Amino acid sequence: MDVINNLTLGFGVALSSNNLLFCFIGCLVGTLIGVLPGIGPVATISLLLPATFGMDPTASIIMLAGVYYGAMYGGSTTSILVNIPGEAASIITCLDGYQMARQGRAGPALGMSAFGSFIGGTVSIIGLMFLAPLLAKAALKFGPPEYFALMLFGLTMVTYLCRGSVIKGLLMAVVGLAIATVGQDPISGNTRFTLGSIILMDGIGLVPVAMGVFGIGEILTNLEENIRQEVFSTKIGRILPSLQDWKICKWPIVRGSLLGFFLGILPGAGTVIPTFIAYTVEKRLSRTPEKFGTGMIEGVAAPETANNAATGGSLVTLLSLGIPANIVMAVLLGAFIIHGIQPGPLLISRHPALFWGTIASMYIGNGMLVILNLPLIGLWVKILKIPYSILFPLILLFCFLGVYSLNNNIHEILIMVIFGVFGYLMRKFGFEGAPFLMAMVLGPMMEVAFRQSLLYGDPFIFFKRPISGVLLGMSLVLLITPIFSNIARKRQVLEKLDD
Amino acid sequence: MNTMKYKNLMSGMFWLALGVLFSIWSTTYHIGSITQPGPGFLPLILGILIVVFSLIILGQGWKADPAKEKEVSFSLPAGWKKIAYVILVLLFTTFSFEPLGYLITVFLLIALLMLGKEWRSLRKAVLTAFLTALGVYLVFILLLEQPFPRGLLRF
Numbered sequence: 001m002d003v004i005n006n007l008t009l010g011f012g013v014a015l016s017s018n019n020l021l022f023c024f025i026g027c028l029v030g031t032l033i034g035v036l037p038g039i040g041p042v043a044t045i046s047l048l049l050p051a052t053f054g055m056d057p058t059a060s061i062i063m064l065a066g067v068y069y070g071a072m073y074g075g076s077t078t079s080i081l082v083n084i085p086g087e088a089a090s091i092i093t094c095l096d097g098y099q100m101a102r103q104g105r106a107g108p109a110l111g112m113s114a115f116g117s118f119i120g121g122t123v124s125i126i127g128l129m130f131l132a133p134l135l136a137k138a139a140l141k142f143g144p145p146e147y148f149a150l151m152l153f154g155l156t157m158v159t160y161l162c163r164g165s166v167i168k169g170l171l172m173a174v175v176g177l178a179i180a181t182v183g184q185d186p187i188s189g190n191t192r193f194t195l196g197s198i199i200l201m202d203g204i205g206l207v208p209v210a211m212g213v214f215g216i217g218e219i220l221t222n223l224e225e226n227i228r229q230e231v232f233s234t235k236i237g238r239i240l241p242s243l244q245d246w247k248i249c250k251w252p253i254v255r256g257s258l259l260g261f262f263l264g265i266l267p268g269a270g271t272v273i274p275t276f277i278a279y280t281v282e283k284r285l286s287r288t289p290e291k292f293g294t295g296m297i298e299g300v301a302a303p304e305t306a307n308n309a310a311t312g313g314s315l316v317t318l319l320s321l322g323i324p325a326n327i328v329m330a331v332l333l334g335a336f337i338i339h340g341i342q343p344g345p346l347l348i349s350r351h352p353a354l355f356w357g358t359i360a361s362m363y364i365g366n367g368m369l370v371i372l373n374l375p376l377i378g379l380w381v382k383i384l385k386i387p388y389s390i391l392f393p394l395i396l397l398f399c400f401l402g403v404y405s406l407n408n409n410i411h412e413i414l415i416m417v418i419f420g421v422f423g424y425l426m427r428k429f430g431f432e433g434a435p436f437l438m439a440m441v442l443g444p445m446m447e448v449a450f451r452q453s454l455l456y457g458d459p460f461i462f463f464k465r466p467i468s469g470v471l472l473g474m475s476l477v478l479l480i481t482p483i484f485s486n487i488a489r490k491r492q493v494l495e496k497l498d499d
Numbered sequence: 500m501n502t503m504k505y506k507n508l509m510s511g512m513f514w515l516a517l518g519v520l521f522s523i524w525s526t527t528y529h530i531g532s533i534t535q536p537g538p539g540f541l542p543l544i545l546g547i548l549i550v551v552f553s554l555i556i557l558g559q560g561w562k563a564d565p566a567k568e569k570e571v572s573f574s575l576p577a578g579w580k581k582i583a584y585v586i587l588v589l590l591f592t593t594f595s596f597e598p599l600g601y602l603i604t605v606f607l608l609i610a611l612l613m614l615g616k617e618w619r620s621l622r623k624a625v626l627t628a629f630l631t632a633l634g635v636y637l638v639f640i641l642l643l644e645q646p647f648p649r650g651l652l653r654f
Binding site for chain 1: 514521535536538540541545548552553555556578581582586592594608612613635643646647
């Protein structure tokens with residue numbers, strides 16, 4: 001009955017008027033940036049971080065988590081109505097969602113994605129609630145070698161799963177780790193690579209870098225591409241899906257929930273990959289796979305359920321092991337640390353009110369989001385009509401003022417602008433931002449774990465301990481497979497040429 | 500410049516230079532040994548890895564045949580002027596923030612960005628910039644009491 005006691009505690013925390021308000025703000029901001037293309041949860045959570053400094057840690061985490069899962073709700077609206085994904089996790093929703101809107105079925109598409117999101121979100125919170133404490137117990141036995149191996153595995157997964165060249169991904173991860181070494185050495189206290197600057201003594205801040213690469217970099221890319229937002233239909237019609245729609249979507253939603261949750265736990269999968277897999281699974285299982293892409297409601301329900309289910313899954317490793325499964329979680333990890341809370345196996349026992357309060361707030365937040373997204377859909381459509389020429393200066397202004405208010409230091413704005421240009425060039429030259437930022441967050445923890453492990457006196461300790469050995473083996477396999485598949489592909493080409 | 504070949508060659512050279520610099524720089528710190536690693540130990544490994552990966556990327560760029568790729572153009576990206584302008588505005592406002600103060604800087608940031616292209620007319624840009632500066636004063640100064648630099652103006 002532990003769970004019931006804990007949940008009672010959690011709801012007690014989450015239902016306090018203060019936390020309820022911050023949960024609502026988080027969900028509202030999340031939906032807003034989900035609807036708006038060109039600004040995502042990574043930049044937004046970094047932007048809101050300075051605003052949480054004066055707040056109680058529980059309220060901050062409740063609000064920032066709300067932004068994350070709220071964005072998953074909002075993203076579908078833009079995909080369905082404008083055929084531009086509001087969020088990367090809603091790319092696949094464009095395929096059938098926009099077609100449904102063109103056929104005059106925007107209402108049921110929006111409705112089903114909101115209900116699917118609610119079900120997927122709720123299932124994943126239940127999973128998180130049961131799995132995180134179990135994993136935390138197991139992780140108590142972890143020493144520095146295991147932690148190092150686990151973080152390396154997470155980083156490898158992020159690199160392996162990102163788009164484009166694996167070598168470029170690896171390079172970005174190593175550069176991220178290198179940037180993380182700027183500042184004070186966590187073990188000896190010596191300063192490194194600071195050029196004598198006091199600002200750099202503390203290291204290069206996560207917030208200016210995240211906002212640069214994912215906020216400014218994204219805007220510069222969008223400016224080049226000239227986003228044109230044309231809302232397809234302003235008349236949305238009946239939002240509630242019909243009984244027939246529910247019959248079709250019943251199993252896609254169940255499958256989407258399970259797929260999303262378990263893939264979300266996997267480091268690196270994030271919220272995007274589960275949507276692609278959920279869509280593919282539905283297409284495979286369908287009796288009429290050729291009709292996918294022409295406005296099939298299950299093609300909207302499955303991925304929209306999966307991306308919300310993945311949010312709960314990705315919180316599992318952060319809250320139980322202290323290891324982020326994707327970049328949004330990496331920024332959230334930064335938020336924990338700023339508030340003086342070390343996420344890890346002891347988090348649940350040391351800060352039960354925070355852990356269970358956050359879980360309870362997620363149940364409440366998912367309820368709020370259905371209300372925010374369905375009856376208020378008209379409001380979001382109006383926001384979609386704001387032209388980008390007004391929107392992008394405002395987003396830049398928020399980044400500017402947000403970064404300044406971190407430490408009241410213009411050098412941090414400068415760091416943000418430099419990394420914005422860097423993020424833009426990265427995209428132009430085919431490099432991915434995710435491994436870079438992930439490595440930057442994990443860097444200091446990885447370095448400590450790495451050097452502590454070596455102090456055991458045996459450089460092969462990582463391979464001699466079973467858990468770290470298996471994790472490192474898996475990372476190695478991940479790194480080697482692309483090389484082999486490359487060789488296999490070349491061989492096929494050669495064979496074809498021989499024929 | 501738009502082909503993958505040139506992209507790989509250019510970025511490969513950039514990272515190679517940076518990797519070499521970083522590796523040499525790390526040797527100025529105490530490296531230690533494999534069982535007693537010092538502050539320069541991990542940076543040195545990372546520097547060497549950057550060099551190795553950038554050499555692979557350079558190699559890929561060297562081998563690639565640009566003729567086989569679809570786009571073979573050597574021009575800058577279409578919107579480069581717009582992007583350079585936005586970056587310049589951001590840099591200008593970063594350095595004007597403290598001397599000019601937040602109100603003038605916010606006004607300039609919004610007005611300059613909106614005027615940057617045929618985006619909006621002068622009147623609309625000035626009006627939007629004015630309203631935004633007012634909004635920033637109300638929210639950030641009156642409500643959130645942020646210590647933004649006042650600069651030239653006294654409030």
